[in-house]
Amino acid sequence: DGGITQSPKYLFRKEGQNVTLSCEQNLNHDAMYWYRQDPGQGLRLIYYSQIVNDFQKGDIAEGYSVSREKKESFPLTVTSAQKNPTAFYLCASSRDGYGYTFGSGTRLTVV
Amino acid sequence: KNQVEQSPQSLIILEGKNCTLQCNYTVSPFSNLRWYKQDTGRGPVSLTIMTFSENTKSNGRYTATLDADTKQSSLHITASQLSDSASYICVVSGPGGTSYGKLTFGQGTILTVHP
Numbered sequence: 001d002g003g004i005t006q007s008p009k010y011l012f013r014k015e016g017q018n019v020t021l022s023c024e025q026n027l028n029h030d031a032m033y034w035y036r037q038d039p040g041q042g043l044r045l046i047y048y049s050q051i052v053n054d055f056q057k058g059d060i061a062e063g064y065s066v067s068r069e070k071k072e073s074f075p076l077t078v079t080s081a082q083k084n085p086t087a088f089y090l091c092a093s094s095r096d097g098y099g100y101t102f103g104s105g106t107r108l109t110v111v
Numbered sequence: 112k113n114q115v116e117q118s119p120q121s122l123i124i125l126e127g128k129n130c131t132l133q134c135n136y137t138v139s140p141f142s143n144l145r146w147y148k149q150d151t152g153r154g155p156v157s158l159t160i161m162t163f164s165e166n167t168k169s170n171g172r173y174t175a176t177l178d179a180d181t182k183q184s185s186l187h188i189t190a191s192q193l194s195d196s197a198s199y200i201c202v203v204s205g206p207g208g209t210s211y212g213k214l215t216f217g218q219g220t221i222l223t224v225h226p
Contacts, residue, residue: 042216
């Protein structure tokens with residue numbers, strides 16, 4: 001079955017530590033996105049990529065980094081510069097910019 | 112600033128009853144409006160997508176309406192089921208097209224259906 005897979009489902013980060021969230025899709029979609037979801041707020045765009053080896057900052061890119069070395073993969077690194085990383089992170093992909101498919105999310109908690 | 116506001120923030124109904132969720136937006140120009148269902152701890156799943164020229168679209172027991180003149184949309188759920196308990200998110204696509212990630216998300220309405 002085609003889909004988008006995020007891992008891990010739960011992730012714990014210590015202060016000052018970098019962590020990487022995985023996002024893989026087998027839908028042959030060109031565009032991929034990372035969103036952050038906080039309670040009571042709408043999803044906010046962190047980074048997006050329309051083609052391999054190219055990506056753009058979204059509205060809240062500070063403290064995050066991404067790479068797009070393969071069409072299927074768009075990992076997100078939460079760096080120590082992100083002061084409030086505890087949130088639910090959602091990855092999405094789109095072929096034509098019209099229909100979006102979301103992953104199941106990764107819940108990141110700072111301990 | 113482009114915004115999407117949803118009401119109510121939360122809603123509790125009994126199984127079998129109908130309900131209507133509201134969405135007001137200020138995104139302009141407007142490309143399309145989407146409603147998503149998000150179960151707790153899961154990613155959003157698309158229910159409907161409407162362009163500015165459409166004023167109603169159905170998906171089973173879900174019916175979305177759109178008034179592009181007043182910038183309002185509603186999602187009507189008929190004969191609710193326990194599995195309808197979820198957050199319902201209104202998303203508006205603005206200038207630049209969706210391929211550029213120019214989606215504005217509402218904060219969601221949390222629906223709880225009780226037996």
